[in-house]
Amino acid sequence: xxxxxxxxxxxxxxxxxxxxxxxxxxxxxxxxxxxxxxxxxxxxxxxxxxxxxxxxxxxxxxxxxxxxxxxxxxxxxxxxxxxxxxxxxxxxxxxxxxxxxxxxxxxxxxxxxxxxxxxxxxxxxxxxxxxxxxxxxxxxxxxxxxxxxxxxxxxxxxxxxxxxxxxxxxxxxxxxxxxxxxxxxxxxxxxxxxxxxxxxxxxxxxxxxxxxxxxxxxxxxxxxxxxxxxxxxxxxxxxxxxxxxxxxxxxxxxxxxxxxxxxxxxxxxxxxxxxxxxxxxxxxxxxxxxxxxxxxxxxxxxxxxxxxxxxxxxxxxxxxxxxxxxxxxxxxxxxxx
Amino acid sequence: xxxxxxxxxxxxxxxxxxxxxxxxxxxxxxxxxxxxxxxxxxxxxxxxxxxxxxxxxxxxxxxxxxxxxxxxxxxxxxxxxxxxxxxxxxxxxxxxxxxxxxxxxxxxxxxxxxxxxxxxxxxxxxxxxxxxxxxxxxxxxxxxxxxxxxxxxxxxxxxxxxxxxxxxxxxxxxxxxxxxxxxxxxxxxxxxxxxxxxxxxxxxxxxxxxxxxxxxxxxxxxxxxxxxxxxxxxxxxxxxxxxxxxxxxxxxxxxxxxxxxxxxxxxxxxxxxxxxxxxxxxxxxxxxxxxxxxxxxxxxxxxxxxxxxxxxxxxxxxxxxxx
Numbered sequence: 154x155x156x157x158x159x160x161x162x163x164x165x166x167x168x169x170x171x172x173x174x175x176x177x178x179x180x181x182x183x184x185x186x187x188x189x190x191x192x193x194x195x196x197x198x199x200x201x202x203x204x205x206x207x208x209x210x211x212x213x214x215x216x217x218x219x220x221x222x223x224x225x226x227x228x229x230x231x232x233x234x235x236x237x238x239x240x241x242x243x244x245x246x247x248x249x250x251x252x253x254x255x256x257x258x259x260x261x262x263x264x265x266x267x268x269x270x271x272x273x274x275x276x277x278x279x280x281x282x283x284x285x286x287x288x289x290x291x292x293x294x295x296x297x298x299x300x301x302x303x304x305x306x307x308x309x310x311x312x313x314x315x316x317x318x319x320x321x322x323x324x325x326x327x328x329x330x331x332x333x334x335x336x337x338x339x340x341x342x343x344x345x346x347x348x349x350x351x352x353x354x355x356x357x358x359x360x361x362x363x364x365x366x367x368x369x370x371x372x373x374x375x376x377x378x379x380x381x382x383x384x385x386x387x388x389x390x391x392x393x394x395x396x397x398x399x400x401x402x403x404x405x406x407x408x409x410x411x412x413x414x415x416x417x418x419x420x421x422x423x424x425x426x427x428x429x430x431x432x433x434x435x436x437x438x439x440x441x442x443x444x445x446x447x448x449x450x451x452x453x454x455x456x457x458x459x460x461x462x463x464x465x466x467x468x469x470x471x472x473x474x475x476x477x478x479x480x481x482x483x484x485x486x487x488x489x490x
Numbered sequence: 491x492x493x494x495x496x497x498x499x500x501x502x503x504x505x506x507x508x509x510x511x512x513x514x515x516x517x518x519x520x521x522x523x524x525x526x527x528x529x530x531x532x533x534x535x536x537x538x539x540x541x542x543x544x545x546x547x548x549x550x551x552x553x554x555x556x557x558x559x560x561x562x563x564x565x566x567x568x569x570x571x572x573x574x575x576x577x578x579x580x581x582x583x584x585x586x587x588x589x590x591x592x593x594x595x596x597x598x599x600x601x602x603x604x605x606x607x608x609x610x611x612x613x614x615x616x617x618x619x620x621x622x623x624x625x626x627x628x629x630x631x632x633x634x635x636x637x638x639x640x641x642x643x644x645x646x647x648x649x650x651x652x653x654x655x656x657x658x659x660x661x662x663x664x665x666x667x668x669x670x671x672x673x674x675x676x677x678x679x680x681x682x683x684x685x686x687x688x689x690x691x692x693x694x695x696x697x698x699x700x701x702x703x704x705x706x707x708x709x710x711x712x713x714x715x716x717x718x719x720x721x722x723x724x725x726x727x728x729x730x731x732x733x734x735x736x737x738x739x740x741x742x743x744x745x746x747x748x749x750x751x752x753x754x755x756x757x758x759x760x761x762x763x764x765x766x767x768x769x770x771x772x773x774x775x776x777x778x779x780x781x782x783x784x785x786x787x788x789x790x791x792x793x794x795x796x797x798x799x800x801x802x803x804x805x806x807x808x809x810x811x812x813x
Contacts, residue, residue: 357537357562400666403711435751435769444744444772448737448779455730455783459790461715462726466797468663472576474569477560 174233175205176279177258177333181248181346182213182220186266187370190223193234195272196264203276208233211266212252215239220266246346253336261336263349265327267370269293274365278330287335287358290321290350291328294364299374312389316351316396321362324348328365344388345395355396357475400473402460406453414450417443497555498581499529499601502574504567505546505588506536510696512546515590516556522594531556533588534574537564568669575659583659587650591619593690600653600687609658609682612673613689614646620693632709639717640674644686647673651689658682667708671716678720726794730787734780741776744769 178196182189193209200207213221213236221236228234237251249263260282262275270291281289296303306325313324329349339352353360398405420443428434501519505512516531523529533550535543535558543560550558559573571585582601586592596613603611620626629648636647647670661680668675676682722729748769 354563357565401708401711403715404708407711407714408707435747438768440768441771441775444775448775451733451737451779452782455733455786457711458715458718458729459726459786459793461718462790463793464665465715465719466794468665471663471665472572473665474565474573475562476573477562 174208174258176200176207176260176262177256178207178209178262178264179249179252179256180209180211180264180266181245181252181327182211182217182266183245183248184265184267186217186220187268188223189220189266190227192264192266192268193224193227193232195268196275197232199272199275200279203279205279206233208235208256208258210235210237210252210255212237212239212248214248215242217266244344244346246341246344249346250341253333256333259333260330261333262330263327268368269326269371270328270365271368274328274363275330277363277365278328281361281363282330282332285359286361288329288331288350288353288360289363290323290360291326291365292321292323292362293326293367293371294323295367297367298372301374301376305375309385309389312386313348313351313392316393317354320354320360321350323362324350343391344384345392348388348392351392351396357477400464402464403454403457406457406460410450410453410455410457412450413446413453417446417448417450421447495528496579497528497530499523499526499597500574500578500580500583501529501531501594501597502534502571502578502583502585503531503588504534504536504570504574504585505538505542506564506567506570507538507540507542508588508696509538509540509542509545511588511590512542513549514695515588515594516546516549518590519594519597522597526598529555530578530580532574532578533558534570535560536567536570537561566667568664568667571669572664575664578656578659581656582653583656584653585650590695591692592649592651593692596651596687596689597653599689600651603685603687604653604655606685607683608685609655609680610673610676610684611653612644612646612684612686613649613651614644614686615649615691616688618691628706635709635713636671636674636716639713640671640678640720642674642677642684644673644684646686647671649689649691667712671712674716674720678716679723726790727787730783730790734783734787737776737780737783741773741780744773744776748773 178200180189180192189211197207197209209232211221211224211234215238218238221238224234224236228236235255237255239248239251252263253261260279262278270293274291278289278291296306306323309325310322314321317324325347327347331353335353335358336349339349339356339358341349341352345352350360394405420439424434424437424440424443434440501523503515508515512533516533519531533546533556535546537560543558546556546558550556557577559577561570561573574585575583582604584597584600586594586597592613600611600613618626629646633645633647637643652672658676658680662672662675664672673682673684677684718729751769
């Protein structure tokens, strides 16, 4: 079957099922995938038992091309499954964006291609979203898995988790449900898809955590290469800057810069005074260190100033606040004003 | 007044956890503006965790002159004000605090002053009713610094009771914590004519103050930003150029010091060469900084190119539509 014919077939299936399903499930296939057809059947069974119409969109990294084959077979059997493959190597966030662009359900569920929680968790997530939450995230609780995994989770929460002001306890869990317009409103780029709930809170959305039973296949210990941990650390740093200092870069760079320049400056003044009292300056390596610190400090502050300038000149086009949809009589909504 | 008519006067009030104050506040505004023929009151609930939104919403639902906006979360006073400005329709916009410390009876005074030909009229609090150590002294220091750095002589930047012309607000865009520096920003970027009038100030009746004492570092960073925007808005390269020049002077000084040191003993007692690295090394670091700052200035110019082109289009492009 050609690609075109396959697409037409998928389209026909959807037309039969009604053009807009209630729920779109986006599965990003980018790390440690498990057999995808079995995954589909498990999740689909739960959605069917909720009485929801659904579509599944599998978005795969080209490395996992082969894994999509059984799904094509499902598609030909008329199951509401679509597959997408990125043309080149891209990360989870970009894959999710691809899937979101094609999602048609009013509610979007994102799941990784491996099992983190029991599929029945989807039911509670959907209930939470229908009950008014903008985004519902599964929290693996109680944790049953290896101590190593829990330690990593703890490390993540001592850094990134703090940005949620204690509202989230399992940022790393990729099983989430949200209204589609919410997901399409939050700017997703870089490697920030894994921090989606944090970004949602930052954008003023109502995020709810749902305790869900951990899946047995999520229990074994996972240890990654050092590169992965370095990348995570950089992600967290980027996220911290994004959430806390986007609008005030000088507060971030200025703090670093004034500490560095302050130490350097004090050392310079002390040495200048000592020089006046007669101690030679030219053979003191401390002078080099002091000048280095001072120049680094000035650089940091200068960078912060450029950041402030960019923020200032872009302020006319950006509104950092978002209005809430009306829940209180007499208040106005974002769209009507 | 028919509900769809555009009012002359908009009062913008950010509210954060003011459930007790909001009712009396609305009554006070109604009383104060009873003689004024068309006004609107824009209440902005900044993600309050109490029942502020419910209380305000109930009143707004029964009075077409009152509008309630609800922010999705607690964004801070600056964003709440910007939301109010974006919604306000009047030609004159007055801001005030939601905690009843400002007196709505002063609004007509501000408006009258504005109509003498100013773009911005700031209130300054007579006989301020606040704690001395945590509020009055920091505020005095901050105001001195703002005057000194920006040259805008406003006695009381912290007083929320201010009146603005619509045209001025359209040119200003608030972000971060900039509402405190609105007069300075208005003078620096929009050449606003600014005046002051004394206003009443009451002690807090309900709730607690939402300002902390530890704001000095943030204030300093914001002031530096305002100063930079005021002085180097037109040419950031000039600012970084000055920095690069100063760094170059330091480099020269270190270089001269190095040459000077050759006059004295060029070797240590054991015969090893003296101070071969410290002075030239310092000079090179300063040169590196000068190069870095120059390049940063160029990048800043680059980043502003697009914005300037758009500003140009906004300012002059519209004429082509008419002509």
